[in-house]
Amino acid sequence: MSGSIWMPPGSRPDTLPAIPRQRTTPSWAQPDPLDELALRLDDFIAAAVHPDEIAALLESDGLSDDQIRERYGVKNSFALAExxxxxxxRRYPEPEGPLQDPWRTGLLGCLLRGVVFALPGFGYVLGAPLLAGPHDDYGLPAGTVPLLAGALVGWTWNQGLAHRAYSWLGLGDxxxxxRSLLLGAPVGALLGALVALAVAGSAHPVAVAFAAGQSVYLGAATVLLVMGRERALLLALLPMAAxxxxxxxxxxxxxxxxxxxxGSLVAVAVLGLREVAFAGNAPKGHGPTSGPRLLASLPYALFGLATGVLVLYAALGDALADDTTGVVAAPAAVALTLSMGPAEWLLHRFRSGSLAGLRSSHTPRAFRRTTVLTAVRCLAAYLAALLALSLATSALWPDAPGIAGVRLAGLLLLGVVLWTGLLLQSFGAVSGAAAVCGAAALAxxxxxxxxAAGPHWVALAVHGTAAAAQAVLxxxxxxRVTAHR
Structure with a gap:
């Protein structure tokens, strides 16, 4: 019949034609989110030595584990990175332009810092007659207790203060x-003087005044060292040392x-005050509004306290021995202090070598082998420098006991503790170093x-255990590649 609509046999006349359904893409043809992410991060992933580098990038992009499970079907950032x-x-393209090495530094500057660290020791030599008197209740030379107490407080406080100031410098402010140094240095000097006064006992007032001056010096010197004024500090100390x-x-x-x-104390204090005097009126930097947390500096302060105690025991080893004549082993402390210059330079050499290893290594195993060999070489060089300094100071120091055998072994193991502690600190793992050194000082x-035993055998056992623990850390x-970035 003309004009009628043809329908298949069996169809009901009142049924409407079916609407065509949209075609769906098969699951096998859908793009894989992992492939898309790999394509987007291709250059970075190809140059990564270890999956941890990729995991760090993913976490810095704000990807949570829940988001990773939902989008990519793996449990966390580390699984996604792998x-x-x-x-x-793997591809390792050469960067354009000259290679940047932020860890490259000159040996002369580090040696200068080591000398600056050691020069204040001449102040004790110059002031020794002023502290003359009978030995105290502990069998130590007169004035030793307030001086040591003030020094430990100063090292602890100023180590934490230096970390806080360096943190602000790292943020560009x-x-x-x-401002932090202007506020913190006087507070630390006051604390050191008060603690020295509190433990003075029967010590002569001159010893307390000397300890107070020591606290002022430590605060002012911290200001100058943090702000990079080592040369000014050296010039202020040279007349006193001469x-x-x-x-x-x-x-x-x-x-x-x-x-x-x-005069030397006043010169250092004036230089330090001049460096920060107008900080309160200076405009605030354009860095982040929230600065470093105060508690972040606590592990550094504790590390300074622990290492200070260990160095003091090394200096007082002979005075604390049962069979001693009461001579304080100052050459050990002088050698350790002077060795901080080579230690700092070798630490920079290690970080520079590990950065070069990141560029040249193609596998995690090759990178680990490179960093281990670099660390062993740098540690061996530091111990050689410490050995030479120990022998030289012992030979030149009047009436100093010879350094050999157990005493020398304990000193070298303490050098291992100090250098590996500084290495852990540069990795940002200062809490582990503070815990190990703190336990060693307490033990x-x-x-x-x-x-329990002679002090030199105690030192050998304690330093050896601490050195082994920090070597494991x-x-x-x-x-871990991310620790070297």
């Missing part, structure tokens, strides 16, 4: 760094000794208080 690492082949050398050969009136010490204190970080 999957991406397997999907992309130099004015905030100066006078101390002369005083070893020729007699010098006590008034002249006091005047030289006071050595308890052993000496209970007279270092080895755990050497192959």
């Amino acid at each position: 999957e991406l690492y397997e999907r992309v082949g 130099r004015s905030a760094a100066r 006078a101390a050398v002369v005083a070893l050969v020729h007699s010098m009136p006590d008034a002249a000794r006091a005047a030289l010490l006071l 050595q204190t308890l052993a000496l208080l209970t007279h 270092v080895c755990g970080l050497l192959g």
Whole structure:
């Protein structure tokens, strides 16, 4: 019939024609989110030595584990990083332009810092006649207890203060760094003087005044060192150091000794104050509004306290020995202090070598091998420098006990503890170093208080255990690529 609509047999006349359904893409043809992510991050993934580098990038992009499970079907950022690492082949393109090495530094500057660290020791030589008197209740030379207490407080406080100031400098806010030093250095000096006064006991007032001056010096020197004014500090200390050398050969009136010490202290304090005097009026930097957390500096302060205790025990080893004549082993402390210059330079050499290893290594195993060899070479070089300095200071120091055998072994193991502690600190793992060194200082204190053994054998056992523990911590970080960035 003309005009009618043809329908298939059996169809109902009132049924409407079916609407065509949209075609769906088969699941096998849909793009894989992992492939898309691998393509987007191709250059970075191809240059990664270890999946941890990729995991760090993913976390910095704000990807949570829940998002990763929902989008990519793996449990966390590390699993996703390993999957991406397997999907992309390794490529190591050479960067355009000259290679940037932020860890490259000159040996002379580091040696200068080591000398600056050691020069204040001449102040004790110059001031020794001013502290003359009978030994105290602990059998130590007069004035030793307030001096040591003030020094430990200063090292602890100023280590934490230096970390906070360096943190501000790292954020690009130099004015905030100066403000923190302007506030923190006087507080630390006051705390050191008060603690020295509290433990003075029957010590002569001159010893308390000397300890107070020591606290002021530590605060001012921290300001100058953090702000990179090592040369100014060196020039302020040179007259006092030269006078101390002369005083070893020729007699010098006590008034002249006091005047030289006071003049050097005033010079350092004025230089430090000049460096930060106008920090309160300076405009705030354009860095982040929220600065570093105060608690972030606590592990650095504790590390300074622990290492300070260990170094003091090394200096007082002979005075604490049962069979001693009471001579304080100052050459050990001088050698350790001077060795901080080579230690700092070798630490920079290690970080520079590990950065070169990141560019040249094609596998995680090759990178770990490179960093381990670099660390061993740098540690061996530091121990060689410490050995040479120990022998030299022991030979030149008047009436100093010889350094050999157990005493020398303990000193070298303490050098291992100090250098690996600085290495852990540069990795950002200062909490582990503070815990190990703190436990070592506590163990050595308890052993000496209970007279468990001779101090040199105690030092050998404690330093050896601490060195082994920190070596384990270092080895755990050497192959972790993100720790070297």
